[in-house]
Amino acid sequence: MRRGSSMQPRKILVSLEYARDNSAILQRLTRFAQGLGTDDPAAELAVLLVVVDYSDGLERSYPFDKDALARARSGFLKARQKWLENQAQGLRAQGIPVEVKACWGKPKYVALLEVASEWEADLIMKTTYQHSALRRALLTPGDWHLIRKTHAPLWLVRDVPWGTHVSVAACVDPSPESPSARDERLLAAAHDLAVLLPAELHVIHAFEPAPTGLLPEFDALMDNSETIRHEVEAQQREAIDHLLAGRVEPGTRLHLEEGEAVDLLPDITARESIDLVVLGAVARSPLERVLIGSTAEQILDEITSDLLVIR
DSSP: OOOOOOOSSEEEEOOOTTOOOHHHHHHHHHHHHHHHHHHOOOOOOEEEEEEEEEOOOHHHHSOOOOOOOOOOOHHHHHHHHHHHHHHHHOOOOOOOTTEEEEEEEHOOOOOOOHHHHTTOOOOOEEEEOOHHHHHHHOOOHHHHHHHHHOSOOEEESSSSSSSSSEEEEEEOOOOSSSHHHHHHHHHHHHHHHHHTOOEEEEEEEEEEOOOOOOHHHHHHOOTTTHHHHHHHHHHHHHHHHHOOOOTOTTTTTEEEEEEEHHHHHHHHHHHHHEEEEEHHHOOOOHHHHHTOOOOHHHHHHOSEEEEEEEE
16 A cells, blocks of 8 residues: 555544534544554554534623633633543544644634644544535535635544445546546545455446537437447546556446436435545635535535545
C-alpha cells in the first residue's frame, strides 16, 4: 500500500455530538484506526475527539458582565471536556491514542474548521443527519459548509451501526482520453479503505449517452440514437477499464450505468447495500452553490450510506 495516500491519515479529527449516542462514528473510527495500525505498526496515529458547542441562553444571561460570562463558558466547556474524556477511555483501552478538546463556537462548522486547520488534521469525521429540502434552501446546515470549505477529506457518518460485512464504493467519472488525477485519488482512497477496514470494493460510473429530451424536434432527428448510445457506452467502458487497470483487484465490482449520478447513486448504493461512498466535491460559484450544489451535496439527503468527500 502507498504510504501517504489519501486514506492513510495520521491525524484524525472526530467531531462528536455532546450527550448523544456517538456509537456509530466511534465504531467506524475504531475499525479504521485498527486497520491503519495493522497496515503500518510503526507509523504514529493521533486522534482528536472534538465537541463544538454553544448556548444562546448562557450568552443572554450575562449581557453586561464579561467576567461572569467567561466563568460560565468555562464551566460549560469543562462539562463537555469531562464527557469527552469518558468517550476517549474506550478507545484508549483498544490502543488508540486519543486527545480531547471542547470548543465554544457559533456557527459550529467555523470553529471545527479552525481546530482542523490548527491541528493540521488530514481526515475529519463527523456524524451527519437528514435535513429537509426546505431547510436546505433557507438555512444551509453546517454539513454543507464543511463539504464546500474543508480541504481535508471529510467522512460524513450516518447514525447507524455497520455490520460485519462492509462495502465501499468509489464514484468516478473517467474521461475517454485518459484518467483524471481526481478519479485516481478517489479510486485510491476507496481501495485503501477496502484494504484497511476491510471491505468489498465497488466502482460506480454513471454516464449520459446522448442529449435527448431537450426538444421533441431534436429527438425526432435522432434516428440513430440507439447506435450512438452503444458507441458512447463502449467509450465509457473503455475509459473505466483504463482507470481500473493495475489499480484494483480483479474481484472489484463495477457498476457502469446510464443516467445522472444524482439519480443513480442513491439507487445503486441502496440496491448493493453500500456502506461508504467515496466521491469528489468541486468548488463552484456562490450562485451555483445555492441553486444546484455539488453532486455530493445533491445526494446528501437521498443516500443512506456514509459519504467520504475528497477534493
